[in-house]
Amino acid sequence: MLNQYSLKLPKAVYSGDGALNLITSILEGEKGKKTAVFTDQGIEKAGLLKEPLELIKASGKEYILLNEIPPEPTCDEAQKVIDLFKASGAEFIIAIGGGSVMDIAKLASVSATDRYGVRELLDNPGLAEKCVNTLMIPTTAGTGAEATPNSIVAVPEKQLKVGIVNAAMIADHVILDGNMIKKLPIHIAASTGVDALAHAIECFTSKKANLFSDTFALAALDLIINNIQASCHNPDDMQAKNAMLTGAFYGGVAITASGTTAVHALSYPLGGKYHIPHGTANAMLLAPVMRFNEPACRERLAQAYDRVAREHETAASSEEKSRWIINKLEEIVENLGIPSSLKDYGVKPDDLDELVLAGMGVQRLLVNNMREVSPQDAREIYQGLL
Numbered sequence: 001m002l003n004q005y006s007l008k009l010p011k012a013v014y015s016g017d018g019a020l021n022l023i024t025s026i027l028e029g030e031k032g033k034k035t036a037v038f039t040d041q042g043i044e045k046a047g048l049l050k051e052p053l054e055l056i057k058a059s060g061k062e063y064i065l066l067n068e069i070p071p072e073p074t075c076d077e078a079q080k081v082i083d084l085f086k087a088s089g090a091e092f093i094i095a096i097g098g099g100s101v102m103d104i105a106k107l108a109s110v111s112a113t114d115r116y117g118v119r120e121l122l123d124n125p126g127l128a129e130k131c132v133n134t135l136m137i138p139t140t141a142g143t144g145a146e147a148t149p150n151s152i153v154a155v156p157e158k159q160l161k162v163g164i165v166n167a168a169m170i171a172d173h174v175i176l177d178g179n180m181i182k183k184l185p186i187h188i189a190a191s192t193g194v195d196a197l198a199h200a201i202e203c204f205t206s207k208k209a210n211l212f213s214d215t216f217a218l219a220a221l222d223l224i225i226n227n228i229q230a231s232c233h234n235p236d237d238m239q240a241k242n243a244m245l246t247g248a249f250y251g252g253v254a255i256t257a258s259g260t261t262a263v264h265a266l267s268y269p270l271g272g273k274y275h276i277p278h279g280t281a282n283a284m285l286l287a288p289v290m291r292f293n294e295p296a297c298r299e300r301l302a303q304a305y306d307r308v309a310r311e312h313e314t315a316a317s318s319e320e321k322s323r324w325i326i327n328k329l330e331e332i333v334e335n336l337g338i339p340s341s342l343k344d345y346g347v348k349p350d351d352l353d354e355l356v357l358a359g360m361g362v363q364r365l366l367v368n369n370m371r372e373v374s375p376q377d378a379r380e381i382y383q384g385l386l
Contacts (some may be wrong), residue, residue: 027092034064037063109131109168151164190283194286196247199217202264204217204300228240268358287327339354
């Protein structure tokens, strides 16, 4: 664990049924006459924009809709959206969507300048400075992007996803309202939910874990493990859905205070080259990587068991508790019907060399892993998914 650590949070977080109604008062407290709404066409078609846009109008603000954000955007696609934002003259940003929408909105919040663009931030994230205030409204309970200083974009020539990290991108306002995820298709709810699950367990077992991150990672793990299946399988279970939104947010806070590990590191090439959704890639790798890590973090996994297991569970030794946690992760992924084979996405045994090289290149996260990952270890983990 780290001996010195810090915690950086959004300025204000509003949660619970009906929290969306606070859009009007938030806007009334912000300067400027024009707001940019970042979203995607899937959110628009699902009808999730109707109420937020009405609330924006009620505040008396003008708005521009930027709804061309693709899933898993490249750095150049992100730049195109940011250029439209800069040309609009908007003075406030509302992001309504999943991780990709919020990540691009966060990049836009530090890019209303001609001094640098997205590619310059890839090379030097330290350039970023806050230009425009933001409100994040997640429509999935997964990425935790509403809490983090991270923006993930694909870099085509590297066939890899890369994280741009700067505290200037942390949101000013966050709204967590379970009604925004009520109609989420189960395959999206499942993959994004397991992404949040990965954030929690990885941050708790990270070399950078500390008292701040442990507080949020354990709370996230408890909320997610005990609510994810009900939230996905029962659209009307608002208690489970609000718990998942809170858990995902806590997972994002844990990332900010600690950091993810080999699950996320090895998943980035799967998204960058094969376009496997981020949450699905993490779900595939979650149990295999944690099983690999288990000898190095058995006591931490046992602590996780003590927090999340309910009264009827009877594991006694650290080894039993650790095994229960890993089996539970595997059970959740299987129960939610998330694909478990890389073959389903066109990955072939001949691709292993390239995958290993790309995965081992994500040292920003691999250095957080409690057990060192060698190229041969990475190969065996990928091989187990073929």
